[in-house]
Amino acid sequence: MASDLKNELSKKTPIFHLKVWVLMGIFIGMFIVIILLVLSFCLTSQKKARRAIDKLPVNQIPTITKEIKEIRVDRNSAYNYGDFLALHDNFSDKDSEKHPMNLSVEMTKNAETSSQFGSLNHLEKDNDGSQSGEKTSVIGPLDVFRPLSHPITSPSPLSGLPELSHLGWGHWFTLRDLEIATNRFSKDNVIGEGGYGVVYQGNLVNGTPVAVKKLLNNLGQAEKEFSVEVEAIGHVRHKNLVRLLGYCIEGTHRLLVYEFVNNGNLEQWLHGAMRQHGYLTWEARMKILLGTAKALAYLHEAIEPKVVHRDIKSSNILIDDDFNAKISDFGLAKLLGAGRSHITTRVMGTFGYVAPEYANSGLLNEKSDVYSFGVVLLEAITGRDPVDYGRPTQEVNLVDWLKMMVGSMRSEEVVDPAIEIRPSTGALKRALLTALRCVDPDANKRPKMGQVVCMLESEEYPITREDRRRRRKRTAIAEGEPQIENSDTDKSDNPVLRTESRRNQRT
Numbered sequence: 001m002a003s004d005l006k007n008e009l010s011k012k013t014p015i016f017h018l019k020v021w022v023l024m025g026i027f028i029g030m031f032i033v034i035i036l037l038v039l040s041f042c043l044t045s046q047k048k049a050r051r052a053i054d055k056l057p058v059n060q061i062p063t064i065t066k067e068i069k070e071i072r073v074d075r076n077s078a079y080n081y082g083d084f085l086a087l088h089d090n091f092s093d094k095d096s097e098k099h100p101m102n103l104s105v106e107m108t109k110n111a112e113t114s115s116q117f118g119s120l121n122h123l124e125k126d127n128d129g130s131q132s133g134e135k136t137s138v139i140g141p142l143d144v145f146r147p148l149s150h151p152i153t154s155p156s157p158l159s160g161l162p163e164l165s166h167l168g169w170g171h172w173f174t175l176r177d178l179e180i181a182t183n184r185f186s187k188d189n190v191i192g193e194g195g196y197g198v199v200y201q202g203n204l205v206n207g208t209p210v211a212v213k214k215l216l217n218n219l220g221q222a223e224k225e226f227s228v229e230v231e232a233i234g235h236v237r238h239k240n241l242v243r244l245l246g247y248c249i250e251g252t253h254r255l256l257v258y259e260f261v262n263n264g265n266l267e268q269w270l271h272g273a274m275r276q277h278g279y280l281t282w283e284a285r286m287k288i289l290l291g292t293a294k295a296l297a298y299l300h301e302a303i304e305p306k307v308v309h310r311d312i313k314s315s316n317i318l319i320d321d322d323f324n325a326k327i328s329d330f331g332l333a334k335l336l337g338a339g340r341s342h343i344t345t346r347v348m349g350t351f352g353y354v355a356p357e358y359a360n361s362g363l364l365n366e367k368s369d370v371y372s373f374g375v376v377l378l379e380a381i382t383g384r385d386p387v388d389y390g391r392p393t394q395e396v397n398l399v400d401w402l403k404m405m406v407g408s409m410r411s412e413e414v415v416d417p418a419i420e421i422r423p424s425t426g427a428l429k430r431a432l433l434t435a436l437r438c439v440d441p442d443a444n445k446r447p448k449m450g451q452v453v454c455m456l457e458s459e460e461y462p463i464t465r466e467d468r469r470r471r472r473k474r475t476a477i478a479e480g481e482p483q484i485e486n487s488d489t490d491k492s493d494n495p496v497l498r499t500e501s502r503r504n505q506r507t
């Protein structure tokens, strides 16, 4: 049997005249070589793909971030704000505009490809609602809602502390906790004093640095200020909003505990104590203003009810080590529910920053914050106070002086002389035009904060659709075409535009 097989294998085949076993050996060898080739090809292509990903800049690796943590407001909530106060103290719910808080937590997902969304076109699409993101509550450009500096996965400043509050966010501190944190509210720990209380620097038992605001309890306003801050920012998080970590309600004491922002505030950098550390560059100023604009866009356009801050001013813009802005002091904030274009309130705020319609009639909506933002932007550009009685009469009011200077084509002269490296003409024009649009006396003509973000970020000279329409109409009028609308829009309120159109006429 075995010898038969041997004979068969030793026979020569008609093809190649080779013995059968030799031919079989060749086939088996070739098969093994092919398998090895296929395997090595697969391995090298995997390595190449991995190397290609490693070479991508971090911001181009498409990841989905969870960036805004928001607790929605819902009147049907089991744990509402009134219940909460009743639980802890004998607060009476006098404020009819109070919104109870629901504990449901929502994550707003946002593709981290924000740099691609910085153009005005994108803003226009988003505001039209035709290209909104994953959640309808995100109205502005995605770029406005960049990821938090502390993503939700990072260790919480509250970790290691015993008790979470009944509001579903933050920590409920005892007075003793805060006494320990602030060295018994030592004078040495005082950072500053505002209209409603004293702010102390401190450290929680887990080492987290905090700012503790002790509200003056001899004022009826303290209760109001406390509830407004808790409602307005307790449930929201944004990189450019100072984070409220918790609160304390004990007897007549009302305290608020914030993340500590360690690099002063914009007012101190422009006009006060921080100037001894040097002057803010143009870039640092624009970074701070852009961050402020993003936080306001978030408050006005991304959450419901929207929050109108009511006291935007340079001393309420805190600054961290990396010169990121953090808006603070929500004691005067108002919540504006859906469908309400404005509310009428007692005028509060700070002289020089308050919008004219709000000062004159108490009519408040988010456009009042836009006005105040415009004043802060002018303050940052010029280094001047909004109202400065130490200057000649025509220079006392910053907004009026600016309009006069730009109107007489002296824009280059308005830049803060302390800025060593002056901005380019384009950058200056962009900032001035944005500011002047924000301080338009007609609240309806002011841009939304989401639009302001895009104007400040845009490489282009910012001209809105409305202005383009006006310009086209001006050209049409000049060319003698029939006039369709009332021509009073021909006189642009905006001195920057006027300057440009005059220049165009001359050339």
Ligand SMILES: Nc1ncnc2c1ncn2[C@@H]1O[C@H](COP(=O)(O)OP(=O)(O)OP(=O)(O)O)[C@@H](O)[C@H]1O
Residues within 6 Å of the ligand: 191, 192, 193, 194, 195, 196, 197, 198, 199, 211, 213, 242, 258, 259, 260, 261, 262, 264, 265, 311, 315, 316, 318, 328, 329
């Ligand atoms: N979270 C914080 N981190 C660091 N400093 C803070 C913090 N919050 C407030 N401050 C500082 O404490 C001081 C007092 O702030 P507060 O907001 O109470 O009043 P204000 O803005 O100075 O005055 P006003 O009552 O007119 O708003 C300011 O210098 C402010 O910069």
